Amino acid sequence: MTELRLPRAGQCKWAEGTGGNYTFPCRNRVEAGISYCSEHHALVYISAEERRRNRESTPVAFKAQRRIAA
Numbered sequence: 001m002t003e004l005r006l007p008r009a010g011q012c013k014w015a016e017g018t019g020g021n022y023t024f025p026c027r028n029r030v031e032a033g034i035s036y037c038s039e040h041h042a043l044v045y046i047s048a049e050e051r052r053r054n055r056e057s058t059p060v061a062f063k064a065q066r067r068i069a070a
């Protein structure tokens with residue numbers, strides 16, 4: 001089994017790592033019922049927004065345009 005060190009209650013649940021191997025480097029305290037400190041909460045929220053925007057801003061039409069220009 002992998003050593004999954006879960007964050008303590010009242011600790012930010014910001015996780016780093018991939019493939020099921022996560023660490024919780026953030027030691028900021030959070031209130032009960034809150035997953036992330038304000039810093040990481042913003043990061044989570046922004047990255048989700050960016051991912052959505054990136055998907056929308058790479059349309060197939062962009063490739064076609066470049067082909068015409070070249």
Ligand SMILES: [Zn+2]
Pocket residue numbers: 012013014026027028036037038039040041
């Ligand atoms: Zn945090």
